[in-house]
Amino acid sequence: MTESLRRQALAVLLEPDADRKAAAAQALDLDAGLDEAEVIAEPPGIPGRPARPALVAHTQLKARGAQTLEGRAALIHSIVHIELNAIDLALDAVWRFDGLPRAYYLDWLGVAREEALHFSLLRDHLRTLGRGYGDFPAHNGLWDMAQRTRHDVLARMALVPRTLEARGLDASPAVKARLLAAGDAAGAAILDILLRDEIGHVAVGNAWFRWLCAERGLDPMTTYAALAAQHGAPRPRGPFNLEARRAAGFREDELAALG
Ligand SMILES: [Fe+2]
Numbered sequence: 424m425t426e427s428l429r430r431q432a433l434a435v436l437l438e439p440d441a442d443r444k445a446a447a448a449q450a451l452d453l454d455a456g457l458d459e460a461e462v463i464a465e466p467p468g469i470p471g472r473p474a475r476p477a478l479v480a481h482t483q484l485k486a487r488g489a490q491t492l493e494g495r496a497a498l499i500h501s502i503v504h505i506e507l508n509a510i511d512l513a514l515d516a517v518w519r520f521d522g523l524p525r526a527y528y529l530d531w532l533g534v535a536r537e538e539a540l541h542f543s544l545l546r547d548h549l550r551t552l553g554r555g556y557g558d559f560p561a562h563n564g565l566w567d568m569a570q571r572t573r574h575d576v577l578a579r580m581a582l583v584p585r586t587l588e589a590r591g592l593d594a595s596p597a598v599k600a601r602l603l604a605a606g607d608a609a610g611a612a613i614l615d616i617l618l619r620d621e622i623g624h625v626a627v628g629n630a631w632f633r634w635l636c637a638e639r640g641l642d643p644m645t646t647y648a649a650l651a652a653q654h655g656a657p658r659p660r661g662p663f664n665l666e667a668r669r670a671a672g673f674r675e676d677e678l679a680a681l682g
């Protein structure tokens with residue numbers, strides 16, 4: 424018997440090798456059953472991670488210009504790392520939370536596959552610069568938020584896709600400009616693919632956040648503010664990519680609340 428998709432997602436999340444994880448995420452058998460109702464106990468070892476990169480505090484990472492090859496490789500590496508985390512976050516949303524509609528799981532499985540594509544595209548691009556994933560230190564901020572929101576799918580939707588991934592929408596134009604200024608047209612073209620897909624991921628987060636708020640009879644605005652304060656979400660920092668955020672389903676009152 425094939426394992427349920429939620430159990431398959433958990434198995435991929437536990438995979439320590441980054442390349443194998445990305446390949447397995449893209450090969451998930453979407454014809455397998457989901458078993459939405461199954462409550463799966465958390466095994467040790469989540470997420471599976473390679474020995475490198477070393478994970479350090481955010482403050483220990485050096486900001487470097489993208490004009491040197493080394494600086495550009497460090498910049499690409501930081502995004503490769505984000506994409507690996509994003510595979511983990513999407514898979515975690517699938518196995519961890521039970522009792523949601525079938526469409527919720529299919530949405531996040533689709534996100535996991537796209538994050539795996541992003542990881543692969545950028546990892547391959549990094550290789551053209553003579554470096555590989557693991558060659559620079561990285562931080563664990565994304566997974567920290569997964570940990571803080573592990574008990575509640577509403578908090579997860581609020582603070583991972585519609586906060587952290589939405590910050591990626593804001594950051595994208597400036598990173599693309601830095602790559603173009605450094606003559607890296609191939610890297611900039613990859614960022615275009617990422618931005619297109621990430622709008623979809625934030626839209627998935629917005630849709631399920633609103634669905635959960637409606638189901639629990641909660642107001643999305645005040646609920647988001649309360650969750651952001653409770654879990655120490657990073658403060659919004661402009662400039663904001665309002666066009667991308669609108670396309671991802673943020674409402675005007677939510678955009679105005681960014682400050
Ligand atoms: Fe991504």
Ligand SMILES: [Fe+2]
Nearest residue numbers: 509588621624
């Ligand atoms: Fe994403």
